[in-house]
Amino acid sequence: MADYHFVYKDVEGASTEWDDIQRRLGNLPPKPEPFKPPAYAPKVDADEQPKSKEWLDAREPDELEDLEDDLDDDRFLEQYRRMRLAELREAAKAAKFGSIVPITGSDFVREVSQAPSDVWVVVFLYKDGIPECGLLQTCLEELATRYPATKFVKIISTDCIPNYPDRNVPTILVYNNSAVKGTYVGLQKFGGKRCTPESVALALCQSEPVLNDGQSGGDSSRDNVIEGVRRKFIEKVVAQHEEREEDDDSD
Numbered sequence: 001m002a003d004y005h006f007v008y009k010d011v012e013g014a015s016t017e018w019d020d021i022q023r024r025l026g027n028l029p030p031k032p033e034p035f036k037p038p039a040y041a042p043k044v045d046a047d048e049q050p051k052s053k054e055w056l057d058a059r060e061p062d063e064l065e066d067l068e069d070d071l072d073d074d075r076f077l078e079q080y081r082r083m084r085l086a087e088l089r090e091a092a093k094a095a096k097f098g099s100i101v102p103i104t105g106s107d108f109v110r111e112v113s114q115a116p117s118d119v120w121v122v123v124f125l126y127k128d129g130i131p132e133c134g135l136l137q138t139c140l141e142e143l144a145t146r147y148p149a150t151k152f153v154k155i156i157s158t159d160c161i162p163n164y165p166d167r168n169v170p171t172i173l174v175y176n177n178s179a180v181k182g183t184y185v186g187l188q189k190f191g192g193k194r195c196t197p198e199s200v201a202l203a204l205c206q207s208e209p210v211l212n213d214g215q216s217g218g219d220s221s222r223d224n225v226i227e228g229v230r231r232k233f234i235e236k237v238v239a240q241h242e243e244r245e246e247d248d249d250s251d
Helices: 017-024 053-057 061-070 073-094 105-113 131-146 197-204 218-250
Strands: 100-102 120-126 151-156 171-176 179-185
Touching: 100 131, 105 120, 105 151, 120 131, 131 151, 131 197, 179 197
Parallel strands: 100 151, 120 151
Antiparallel strands: 120 171, 171 179
16 A cells, blocks of 8 residues: 655745744744736737837838738728828918918908917018019018918008008018017118028017917027028028039039
């Protein structure tokens, strides 16, 4: 007959009163901590995670083609559609204006004086046939495109101010919160007949955050405008210098 014997194993972490006494006397080592398995964390599938615009922009054409093969078409297209709609909504918030709007004297209060308090309005007073007005309008048209959160309007000078002398046009009035914040008569403060969109932008933003691209606000917007204008000015100077060098080489 075989000799059987049993070894009793208590619940893990359990201890007898005798063992507790021995441990307090230092005769036994400290009781080990009961085993606790790590919390369950499901494996994250990278393909299941939403793809940001930056992630998509960083993909090579071959990788994008692989995505179309690997991912479910409906799910991928729906995700991309939602992302594009969000981008368009953000762009629409920023692009409130984007061009010079012609107005008449009867429109002035509604379009200028009653504009929202967070909107800066650049009012361009002009007369047809005056070369300086055409030059400044060209600059303002470019600025209106660059800074779509700033409102640009133009009005014939005598429609805005009766008997306004032609010698004072072009004139720019800057409005905010129903008040005139700046007045610019002629082209002198913009660099004269050599004025550029950059020189006009610098003059308008010297003391107030007049120009706003819709991406920032307050003083930070003014600083961004000034820095951007300086950068564009340098780029133009470099481009003109390179063009002159190419012309010299061709000769």
